[in-house]
Amino acid sequence: MRVLAAGLAIVALAAGGCQPARREAAETAYRLRRLPPQPKEIVAGMFAISQTPLTVSPLCAGVGTEADDTTIGHYLSGFLAELSDPEAKNAVKTSAEEGKTDSGEAVWVCRVMIQHAQGEDIWNWGVEYSVRAADGVVLPGTVRCLGGG
């Protein structure tokens, strides 16, 4: 529920609008509990950006598995839902590297990649997002959708 609330607040922030909404979003933005980011926290950050629209980055345009997918959550769910076959080789891989934003702010660049391999059915799709190094806040505007095939 906490993550969902953070996601909803992020949507409010992305939508802009009145100042109270912005203040509320800032207060409830998802914050990683520990830095450097560890795998569990990196996955939690992925859930926190689930309501971010796919318009956030050109790399996210058209990545949904269905035509009416509009959010990062829709996109990732489309691939997570494919992991149910016990015969397949599946993995969720996380990583975090130190980086800087365009404005020079120190961040952790986090990746979550969902991997699947079963015969010729081989793919690796996921997301990358930044976490402010100073306070661990997830920055939804930095989301990029990764993967190919």
Added chain:
Amino acid sequence: MITEATLQGYLGKHISQICPIGYAADSDNHCAHFVSHVLGYQFGATCRTMKHGTGTPGSIRVHEVFQKCLSVGNWDDLPTPLFWGLVFITNASGVNLKTKVMANVPRKHIGIFHGGMRTIYHYSNSRRQVVSQTPAEFSGHYPAPHNAMFWGSAP
């Protein structure tokens, strides 16, 4: 215009021998990646999106290549004058030929067909190398209903 000899020169090669960027993990799908390095496509997401490296990058997403095709159609309606081009295989429910939109479903694949026999050159991710197949063989790349085939004239 690509020649069949050029395509044959890729047979048996691993993607690491084709991509100068070094995006070559076997856990990734390299079908569009292979096609793009051969034909020089650099639009949308590329191997440089995924990995820092020097050299000319290539596009890596099937649905982004499909959308860039000059024209597309069902494989059975392939125009005879089209001597070479792109071939796609996926579930037909995710394809809109009028808008040239292919959904980013997990099971989709791309290759290059060439010549009167429509020989298909593509990167087999399971065999980890470039292979050639007849269209009939290629149609078994995925089980039904994920094996509808489409052609595209190369962008």
